[in-house]
Amino acid sequence: PRRVFSGVQSTGNLHLGNYLGAIVKFVELQQSFDCLYCVVDLHAITVPQDPLKLKANTREIAAAFIACGIDPKKNIVFNQSQVAEHAELAWVLNCVARIGWLNRMTQFKDKAGKDRENASMGLLDYPVLMAADILIYRATHVPVGDDQKQHLELSRDIAQKFNNDFAESILRNGFGEAFFPLPEPLISGPATRVMSLRDGSKKMSKSDASDYSRINLADDADQIATKIKKAKTDPDALPSEEKGLEGRPEAQNLVGIFAALSQRAKADVLAEFGGANFSTFKNALVDLAVEKLSPITAEMRRLSADEAYVDGVLRDGAERARELARANMDAVKDIVGFLR
Ligand code: AQP
Numbered sequence: 531p532r533r534v535f536s537g538v539q540s541t542g543n544l545h546l547g548n549y550l551g552a553i554v555k556f557v558e559l560q561q562s563f564d565c566l567y568c569v570v571d572l573h574a575i576t577v578p579q580d581p582l583k584l585k586a587n588t589r590e591i592a593a594a595f596i597a598c599g600i601d602p603k604k605n606i607v608f609n610q611s612q613v614a615e616h617a618e619l620a621w622v623l624n625c626v627a628r629i630g631w632l633n634r635m636t637q638f639k640d641k642a643g644k645d646r647e648n649a650s651m652g653l654l655d656y657p658v659l660m661a662a663d664i665l666i667y668r669a670t671h672v673p674v675g676d677d678q679k680q681h682l683e684l685s686r687d688i689a690q691k692f693n694n695d696f697a698e699s700i701l702r703n704g705f706g707e708a709f710f711p712l713p714e715p716l717i718s719g720p721a722t723r724v725m726s727l728r729d730g731s732k733k734m735s736k737s738d739a740s741d742y743s744r745i746n747l748a749d750d751a752d753q754i755a756t757k758i759k760k761a762k763t764d765p766d767a768l769p770s771e772e773k774g775l776e777g778r779p780e781a782q783n784l785v786g787i788f789a790a791l792s793q794r795a796k797a798d799v800l801a802e803f804g805g806a807n808f809s810t811f812k813n814a815l816v817d818l819a820v821e822k823l824s825p826i827t828a829e830m831r832r833l834s835a836d837e838a839y840v841d842g843v844l845r846d847g848a849e850r851a852r853e854l855a856r857a858n859m860d861a862v863k864d865i866v867g868f869l870r
Pocket residue numbers: 537538539540541547548549550551552673674675676677678721722723724725733734735736737738
């Protein structure tokens with residue numbers, strides 16, 4: 531069966547990149563797949579988190595999922611730490627993955643910075659836990675932003691190596707040729723990598739020190755307008771064809787955002803705005819962004835305030851997730867040779 535899994539870390543400042551790169555896809559996919567959408571709080575603590583804020587951030591992401599249109603009855607919406615099998619499978623996969631594979635991960639290199647010896651073990655192990663998140667449900671499809679492509683490839687390598695290492699036992703236990711499907715990344719559309727509004731060479735990020743670098747889903751209309759109007763651009767007018775965006779990262783980014791928000795192709799947006807200067811285009815983008823994001827922001831605020839409701843959704847989702855996870859973990863135990 532086709533099954534979707536994806537996660538968002540509960541690290542605060544959920545932004546337009548997370549929305550267009552991931553959450554919009556989550557909403558589309560619920561029509562044709564069984565989907566699990568997870569607030570990955572175990573991943574969040576790979577860098578230090580304030581315990582009180584972590585809980586609030588977990589609720590905020592769950593509220594954002596629902597506010598964006600994810601139906602928590604139709605799909606499974608939960609937070610990772612409530613389903614112990616994620617960490618349990620991660621241990622087994624740690625013994626499958628190779629240290630060299632993890633040392634090559636660019637996100638680890640970026641986040642660990644120069645003082646690598648002092649990064650948490652968890653930060654290095656982040657992609658293995660991500661593989662466990664996906665594989666514990668034997669998910670087949672994973673919608674993510676472009677920055678997660680390398681981690682998804684690693685998940686496939688880990689699944690493949692597990693299938694190879696335990697091939698005989700998998701067969702003996704009645705699972706045929708392979709136990710884990712190789713999960714397919716779903717990365718598509720005009721905004722798979724939304725860039726910082728201050729620097730077209732850096733991705734829009736939760737942790738950027740400048741709040742002007744990103745549009746947060748919690749921003750109000752005035753903040754959205756100010757940030758878009760202050761966004762870095764070059765002095766030229768917009769081109770009328772896509773190839774005119776080459777070498778103009780900021781223009782590329784704003785046109786991509788416009789296209790994604792209006793569900794149009796970039797070429798189509800440029801056919802309309804080619805020759806216009808940035809102030810005209812930015813005004814149109816402000817109107818569009820406010821129109822699309824304001825209802826989400828309002829609903830997110832309303833839901834975030836209702837802790838009992840959000841906690842109930844996550845508890846219910848965790849119960850349903852646990853049932854699937856437990857059956858697969860039992861199978862993994864049999865395959866690996868653990869007595870139970
Ligand atoms: N700029 C982006 N453009 C498109 N997609 C993005 N995603 C993140 N940033 C962009 C996608 O959002 C999903 C959830 O990501 P996450 O919870 O791992 O968030 P993150 O990548 O940690 O977010 P940041 O902003 O990048 O945090 P820091 O500042 O810690 O580096 C994923 O599918 C991701 O691809």
